Amino acid sequence: MKIRTVRRGGVLGVAVVVALIASALPASAAPGDGSAYAADVNVTLLNRPAVDIGPLSPSNTSGPTTNTLASIEVPGVLTTGVVTSSANLNESTGVVHSEAAVAEARLLLGNLGSIGSLKATCDATQAGNVGSTALTGVNLLGVSIPGNPAPNTTVSIPPVLSLASLTFNEQIANPDGSLTVNAVHVRLNALLGSGDLIIGSATCGPAAAPIPLASGLGLWIGLGLVVAVVVPVGLRLVRRRTAAV
Incomplete structure (x- = not known):
């Protein structure tokens, strides 16, 4: 009976050691995903070959994390x-x-106009995903767009002829829980051709679990528990085996 008790104590000590060591290692949970790119072109203009280019200047949380x-x-x-x-x-x-972020964007499709600068932003936190778009120097045919458009603000340009449909601050909730923010999404109408042009895109989320490393006071507490629990169990095991011999 005594030997069984000692063995159980030894198993408990090993389990405690494993748990404490695991808490001191870097977080191994899969991180949250994020990506972004400056532009993606997939259009077919009337009487011209199809153009399929992009994503251009891509970045990703798995690397490269920045691109220019x-x-x-x-x-x-x-x-x-x-x-x-x-x-x-x-x-x-x-x-x-x-x-x-994109500077000095000129929409040559039908001479739709220009945008001095645009920026799509996406943040995934424990509270959820949030996106936004910021624009400056907007000069487009027949329309007025605010600097911080509401999600999925859509206009036709020009309003009467409607060469293209433009969505500003397009926000798409993806099935995997992530959010995609497109600063400008241009969809061509039949008078120009067909296809899509996305300028400034950011995707994020969902957030990863917050698992900080064991360090500082937490690390010292863990080491203290090792000394207080595991070492006495080990000493008892050695003494009883010695006595049995």
Whole structure:
């Protein structure tokens, strides 16, 4: 009976050690996903070959986490200045932040107009996913768009002829729990051709579980428990085996 008791105590000590060591290791839970890109072109203009380019300047939480291009030039479709994207995971909080920024976007499709700068942002936290779009210098045919458009603000350009349908701050709740924010989504109508042009896209979420590393006071408490629980059990095991011999 005594030997069984000692063995049980030894098993308990091992279990405690495993649990404490696991708590001191880096978090191994799968991180939240995030991604972003500056532009994606998939259009077919009348009497022209199809254009399928992108995503351009992509980034991802699994790497590369940032990306930059000096400019984008898609003849007959789009030109830009500097574009950037980033997607990052805070491993201690589980928060995911992704964004894409584009400067000097000119919509060459039907000479629809230009946007001085645009930025799509997506944040995934423990409270949920949140997205936004910021615009400056909007100069488009026949329409007025605020600097911070409401989600899924959609207009036809120009309003009467309707060469294209533009959605600003497009927000899509994906089946996997993530959120996609497209700063500008251009859909061509029959007078120009067919297809889609997305400028500035960020996807995030859901957030990862916040599992901070055991460090500082927490690490010292863990080591103290090892000394207080495991060491005495080990000593009793050695003494009783010695006595039995």
